[in-house]
Amino acid sequence: MTDATEGSAPRRTRIQQEKRELILEAALEVFSTNGFRGSTIDQIAEAAGMSKPNLLYYFRRKEDIHETLMERLLATWLAPLRELDDIGDPLTELRSYIRRKLEMARDFPRESRLFANEILQGAPRIMPLLAGELKTLVDEKANVIKGWMRAGKIARTDPWHLIFSIWATTQHYADFDVQVRAVLGPDRGGDGRFEDAARFLEQLFIDGLKPKG
Amino acid sequence: MTDATEGSAPRRTRIQQEKRELILEAALEVFSTNGFRGSTIDQIAEAAGMSKPNLLYYFRRKEDIHETLMERLLATWLAPLRELDDIGDPLTELRSYIRRKLEMARDFPRESRLFANEILQGAPRIMPLLAGELKTLVDEKANVIKGWMRAGKIARTDPWHLIFSIWATTQHYADFDVQVRAVLGPDRGGDGRFEDAARFLEQLFIDGLKPKG
DNA sequence: CAAATTTTTGACCGATTGGACAAACGTTAG
DNA sequence: CTAACGTTTGTCCAATCGGTCAAAAATTTG
Numbered sequence: 001m002t003d004a005t006e007g008s009a010p011r012r013t014r015i016q017q018e019k020r021e022l023i024l025e026a027a028l029e030v031f032s033t034n035g036f037r038g039s040t041i042d043q044i045a046e047a048a049g050m051s052k053p054n055l056l057y058y059f060r061r062k063e064d065i066h067e068t069l070m071e072r073l074l075a076t077w078l079a080p081l082r083e084l085d086d087i088g089d090p091l092t093e094l095r096s097y098i099r100r101k102l103e104m105a106r107d108f109p110r111e112s113r114l115f116a117n118e119i120l121q122g123a124p125r126i127m128p129l130l131a132g133e134l135k136t137l138v139d140e141k142a143n144v145i146k147g148w149m150r151a152g153k154i155a156r157t158d159p160w161h162l163i164f165s166i167w168a169t170t171q172h173y174a175d176f177d178v179q180v181r182a183v184l185g186p187d188r189g190g191d192g193r194f195e196d197a198a199r200f201l202e203q204l205f206i207d208g209l210k211p212k213g
Numbered sequence: 214m215t216d217a218t219e220g221s222a223p224r225r226t227r228i229q230q231e232k233r234e235l236i237l238e239a240a241l242e243v244f245s246t247n248g249f250r251g252s253t254i255d256q257i258a259e260a261a262g263m264s265k266p267n268l269l270y271y272f273r274r275k276e277d278i279h280e281t282l283m284e285r286l287l288a289t290w291l292a293p294l295r296e297l298d299d300i301g302d303p304l305t306e307l308r309s310y311i312r313r314k315l316e317m318a319r320d321f322p323r324e325s326r327l328f329a330n331e332i333l334q335g336a337p338r339i340m341p342l343l344a345g346e347l348k349t350l351v352d353e354k355a356n357v358i359k360g361w362m363r364a365g366k367i368a369r370t371d372p373w374h375l376i377f378s379i380w381a382t383t384q385h386y387a388d389f390d391v392q393v394r395a396v397l398g399p400d401r402g403g404d405g406r407f408e409d410a411a412r413f414l415e416q417l418f419i420d421g422l423k424p425k426g
Numbered sequence: 427c428a429a430a431t432t433t434t435t436g437a438c439c440g441a442t443t444g445g446a447c448a449a450a451c452g453t454t455a456g
Numbered sequence: 457c458t459a460a461c462g463t464t465t466g467t468c469c470a471a472t473c474g475g476t477c478a479a480a481a482a483t484t485t486g
Contacts, residue, residue: 013462033334037251041444053446054464062444094422113333116388120326120333121246123391130395138396154422160397161413162422165382168389172381175329178336182343183351184373200374208421209307209367209375228433228483254474267434269475432483442473451464456457 020058023048024072027065032110035117036066070118070126073111078134080104081163084141090148091206098166098201105174106194112174138163166205173197233271236261237285240278245323248330249279283331283339286324291347293317294376297354303361304419311379311414318387319407325387351376379418386410 012020026047030039041062045055059065080100084093105112123130142159149156173180173194181189188196225233239260243252254275258268272278293313297306318325336343355372362369386393386407394402401409 015463019463035248035251035330035334038248038334040442042442051465052444053466056445057463060445091422116329116333117248119389119392120329121248121251123395127391127395130392131398134392135396135398152424155416155420155424157416157422158409158413160401161410162417164385164389164393164396164410165414165417168381168385169378172377176332176377176381178340179332179343179347180377182336182340183348183377185344185348188373196371197374197377200371201378203368203370204375204378204418204421206421206423207368208417208419209304209370210419210421211365211368226432226484232433253472255472264435265474266436266476270433273475275474428486430483430485432481434481435479437477437479439476440474443471444469445471446469447467449465449467451462453460453462455460 016058019048019050022050023055023058023065024069027069028110028114031066031069032113032117035121067125069114073115074126074129074133076108077104077111077115078137081137081141084144086144086147090145090153094154094166094205095202098170098205099198101166101170102173102194102198102201105170105172109174109177112171116171116175169201169204229271232261232263235263236268236271236278237282240282241323241327244279244282245326245330248334249275280338282327286328287339287342287346289321290317290324290328291350294350294354297357299357299360303358303364303366307367307379307418308415311383311418312411314379314383315386315407315411315414318383318385322387322390325384329384329388382414382417 023044026049027039027044030043030047034043039062041052041055044065045052048055059068080097083100084097118124118126138160141163145154145159145162148154149159180193183189184193236257239262240252240257243256243260247256252275254265254268257278258265261268272281293310296313297310331337331339351373354376358367358372358375361367362372393406396402397406
């Protein structure tokens with residue numbers, strides 16, 4: 001994907017490519033734990049192992065780093081939803097989607113928190129994207145789900161809120177990780193918590209809480 | 214609840230009580246939308262309609278405002294979970310809990326976002342509370358839920374993750390409100406979205422997605 | 427009333443912030 | 457070697473930050 005903010009792809013040397021990656025990696029770490037305003041260029045520069053003016057040689061403004069980060073994030077973030085399609089068994093498809101989202105929460109918690117930070121503060125930088133690209137994608141998948149309901153493959157319910165609930169429950173394990181670990185305690189809060197969560201979510205979304213029989 | 218940070222309850226004049234409330238109300242608005250570091254004393258002072266030194270006459274440090282806000286928040290925030298008890302039908306109890314939490318997301322979105330901001334950034338100020346008071350409460354309620362499972366009143370599953378999923382799905386409508394409204398669009402994103410969410414969540418938690426029959 | 431106390435404010439301070447800039451350094455091409 | 461170009465850094469700046477302070481204004485008390 002080309003940089004949306006520049007008309008033509010800027011030519012970059014090998015060093016520029018590498019250093020920009022280094023900065024973005026460091027900035028992801030810093031932004032995701034301190035928020036945009038809570039992070040300083042010095043922090044990012046130090047995490048990237050370079051001086052502040054050197055960092056500003058690769059990204060002219062603090063906002064440019066954040067913007068680049070958000071653009072990359074959104075592409076990978078919505079990939080699981082894009083994969084949800086009509087072929088295959090509906091319940092299996094949804095199960096896979098839930099599993100993929102939970103894996104992303106486990107493997108990319110910093111990206112999840114970066115996104116959560118942005119939304120929490122009113123999404124000032126990505127509002128058009130939410131109402132545009134994201135809404136279009138969700139509407140499209142909601143229609144797929146509606147088709148499954150009409151065909152009697154899954155229970156009739158609100159597809160949009162279904163998608164919200166999948167987002168909420170899976171991202172919770174990234175965004176609220178400290179709380180989850182604190183409540184589960186040292187015994188159950190270890191690495192196994194994601195498998196426990198996967199089992200629980202599968203049961204919740206498929207069967208609910210009503211006892212069988 | 215008495216102020217945990219001061220040994221004895223400080224005596225306050227009528228003006229002090231009123232102005233402190235005014236400041237806390239303004240600070241809730243500012244902190245919940247900008248985070249702690251993203252908020253300035255000037256912003257809060259302006260929102261409260263007073264000068265910065267005047268504000269600092271009532272709260273000596275920025276952190277004191279945030280601390281007072283968090284203490285109040287936590288008490289009311291956990292009230293719905295405290296109400297969950299053994300008397301009454303289990304499924305009805307859980308339904309009520311979900312409804313109460315969703316109502317809190319609707320009526321106190323700023324408190325929800327303030328809390329989310331704190332957790333997102335690693336809960337630096339309330340970590341002991343999470344591992345202490347909160348964990349104790351959740352463990353206790355998890356045992357209640359376990360009892361229901363043993364009695365065959367609800368399906369067997371992980372009570373802790375059940376509670377997490379209720380938190381996640383309900384608070385999502387406060388914390389990710391902009392995204393929810395953007396995706397639902399002007400038609401369905403209006404005031405009715407909370408009733409739609411309530412209907413959906415009830416169905417999800419009780420019956421899941423598997424088609425009937 | 428007057429004295430004592432509480433409340434409010436303008437001016438100010440040191441620290442931190444995002445960012446500019448020119449000079450120094452390193453690398454590559456002719 | 458040298459000129460050109462890409463990279464790095466020390467220094468600096470204006471704005472903003474949290475917070476202080478003394479004095480003025482308002483209020484309460486006797």
